[in-house]
Amino acid sequence: MKPQGITLLGATGSIGVNTLDVVARHPDRYRVVALTGHRQVDRLYEQCLAFAPAVAVVADATAAAALTARLRSAGSRTEVWHGPAALEEVARLPEADMVMSAIVGAAGLRPTLAAAHAGKRVLLANKEALVVSGRLFIDAVQKGGAELLPVDSEHNAIFQSLPHGYAGDLDKAGVSKLILTASGGPFRQLPFEAMRHVSADDACRHPNWVMGRKISVDSASLMNKGLEVIEAHWLFNAPAERIDVVVHPQSVIHSMVQYVDGSVVAQLGSPDMRTPIAYAMSWPERIDAGVKPLDFTALSGLSFEAPDLQRFPCLQLAFDALAAAGDAPAVLNAANEVAVAAFLDGRIGFLDIARVVADTLDGVSLSASPDLDSLLQRDAEARVFARSCIAT
Numbered sequence: 343m344k345p346q347g348i349t350l351l352g353a354t355g356s357i358g359v360n361t362l363d364v365v366a367r368h369p370d371r372y373r374v375v376a377l378t379g380h381r382q383v384d385r386l387y388e389q390c391l392a393f394a395p396a397v398a399v400v401a402d403a404t405a406a407a408a409l410t411a412r413l414r415s416a417g418s419r420t421e422v423w424h425g426p427a428a429l430e431e432v433a434r435l436p437e438a439d440m441v442m443s444a445i446v447g448a449a450g451l452r453p454t455l456a457a458a459h460a461g462k463r464v465l466l467a468n469k470e471a472l473v474v475s476g477r478l479f480i481d482a483v484q485k486g487g488a489e490l491l492p493v494d495s496e497h498n499a500i501f502q503s504l505p506h507g508y509a510g511d512l513d514k515a516g517v518s519k520l521i522l523t524a525s526g527g528p529f530r531q532l533p534f535e536a537m538r539h540v541s542a543d544d545a546c547r548h549p550n551w552v553m554g555r556k557i558s559v560d561s562a563s564l565m566n567k568g569l570e571v572i573e574a575h576w577l578f579n580a581p582a583e584r585i586d587v588v589v590h591p592q593s594v595i596h597s598m599v600q601y602v603d604g605s606v607v608a609q610l611g612s613p614d615m616r617t618p619i620a621y622a623m624s625w626p627e628r629i630d631a632g633v634k635p636l637d638f639t640a641l642s643g644l645s646f647e648a649p650d651l652q653r654f655p656c657l658q659l660a661f662d663a664l665a666a667a668g669d670a671p672a673v674l675n676a677a678n679e680v681a682v683a684a685f686l687d688g689r690i691g692f693l694d695i696a697r698v699v700a701d702t703l704d705g706v707s708l709s710a711s712p713d714l715d716s717l718l719q720r721d722a723e724a725r726v727f728a729r730s731c732i733a734t
């Protein structure tokens with residue numbers, strides 16, 4: 343079998359590194375076509391030497407020249423491209439059968455759309471891309487003849503728990519509800535007032551998963567679960583009222599599908615992103631992902647509780663944005679990206695994240711059925727508005 347080509351958008355991040363770990367276990371099945379990074383050029387350099395991609399992409403011309411010089415002196419022939427257009431170009435390369443979309447935030451939108459238009463197997467970790475562009479993204483997948491495989495562990499679990507060949511009709515599949523599990527994050531039991539004083543490092547100390555800093559903060563605020571509700575809506579054509587969120591602190595059940603006959607099908611496993619990454623890469627087959635098997639006898643128990651929307655208003659804001667439809671989810675996402683960056687920089691407190699998002703949703707005028715240009719315009723307006731909320 344000829345190895346399948348893979349382009350990794352966001353190779354230097356947490357998902358990117360885990361993906362390369364899976365690739366390295368199966369050199370007969372996969373070969374790396376392109377790797378992209380942004381600020382971590384040293385890590386990208388090491389990855390280029392280890393995986394010999396045809397192309398690497400960095401943020402700007404200066405970084406590209408420096409990386410090219412280092413690679414040439416190490417005997418590497420990897421070409422180095424730079425800038426946002428290069429991200430789209432590597433997503434379309436004919437040698438790439440699949441594209442891992444693991445850039446964080448809306449910056450990943452255009453290259454992920456490019457992969458969809460080019461008919462690739464799109465391994466979607468970058469949930470923000472789908473939250474921002476929703477219907478446009480699903481249309482691009484259909485028109486481009488792409489395959490969309492969810493990497494987010496919850497959506498991957500639902501994908502595994504739905505009937506094979508599920509084609510977007512919950513009723514036809516006998517599904518009553520999709521149930522997204524949430525760990526509850528590091529502040530699950532913290533009183534609301536105490537959240538005023540938490541630091542960025544506190545928020546990034548996730549109880550079960552090791553992830554990038556932005557998604558870690560989103561997990562702490564439950565905005566991550568809110569983004570996932572919107573993601574599930576688009577991936578599985580599920581209305582909001584048929585998507586439930588349940589807090590499950592052990593993160594052993596990654597999500598579930600409830601059927602009309604009372605059955606619940608769940609996917610379980612150790613909390614390790616290599617499982618959903620490997621499944622998305624190898625589907626419909628399964629391959630070794632290097633993941634520790636689940637030891638049921640070592641589990642102390644599985645518990646469940648309802649999410650607390652008073653202490654975690656971001657989850658409610660996401661449900662509201664989904665109900666408002668149009669470009670409201672794009673505004674929610676943009677405001678959240680700005681607020682989380684400000685929180686990570688120590689410019690606002692943790693509780694200000696929800697305030698900035700709510701004020702931006704109230705303050706920016708929304709449109710019902712936006713095209714890509716107007717979505718990007720709204721994204722830009724929301725960022726300006728959110729920054730003004732932070733400055734005051």
Ligand code: NDP
Pocket residue numbers: 351352353354355356357358378379380381382383443444445446447449467468469470493494495551552553554555556557615
């Ligand atoms: P990281 O912050 O660890 O990595 C982000 C990647 O995106 C890095 O390669 C980074 O480059 C690159 N990047 C950042 N900004 C830009 C930009 N403006 N242009 C181009 N590239 C950029 O994030 P994660 O790996 O944790 O998450 C990636 C995506 O996957 C997110 O959308 C997240 O929600 C989703 N996800 C992550 C999970 C996890 O377990 N980590 C689980 C489920 C979903 P560099 O580092 O070189 O600056």
